[in-house]
Amino acid sequence: MKSAIILRFALGLILTSVLPSCGFAFRSAWKKAPDTGGVEGKWEGTWLSDATGHQGTLRCVVEKPTHRGIVIGAAGEDVGPAPADRVFFYHATWKKILSGSYKSIHKVKKQKDGTYTFKGEHKMPNWAGGLYHYEGTVKGDEFKACYQCAMDKGTYTMKRVR
Template identity: 55%
Template sequence: MKSRRLFRFALLGLVLTVVPSCGLSFRSAWKKPASNAGVSGKWEGTWLSTASGHTGKLRAVISEPAPLCCASKQQPQAVPHQFFYHCTWRGILSAAFKTTHLVVKKNNSTHTFKGDHKMPNWVGGLYHYEGTIKGDEFNACYESGLDRGTFTMKRVR
């Protein structure tokens, strides 16, 4: 009986240590000045799981792309951007993760993107993302082996 209590206490201690640290690097990225050119910049809104109905707050910092050496101006080219997401669930749990999405510029204010991100199997494994950014509106869908849903955000100025 004592070993079970000790295990629960250790597990609780681990959770209370790890959960708050999930967002430390994201908070640092969020505090830095960010460009609002194209898709780059800070975004905030919500996520919604259409599979379970769960929802929460969502923020993202999207980096500027690395310079391309041989870009063609005649044909739209997919350019990699790092998307750094931070999401909350039930106001208590949070997670932060980075992923690379390929972004295609459609016109001056519209971009599409897609990409994949490997998460642990217990949270769904491989996640696939596809979305559109039109001006200051960010809309995307995600899907994994365990979940699917939407991201809806607005640019933070």
């Protein structure tokens, strides 16, 4: 009986000391994120699961392109920059007490009307849904996306933070 109480107390101490560290990298990225417009910068809003109805707060830092290539046409001409990969660094909460951060690489394309579209995926543990697919748009200060995995699908809705 006493050992069970001590074990629970020890596990509680470990969890309360480890869980807050999960957000340190995200908080650092959030503080450093520049407001450059376009897709890059800080975003804040909510996520909603269509499958379960669960929801929570969501923040995202979109970093500058990780690389830019040049697309060469069939005749060997330079037809402009390749779609750039960007890191989308998400931080989500669930039930107001649980939270987590993860990074996902998205391919971003600027459309003729100034809207940005993006697609990407991210591998999570199988117990958390496995491979997640993302697709969305950024239009001005509005960020809208859909996500889908083996266990869930839903939406992200955010606004730019200045």
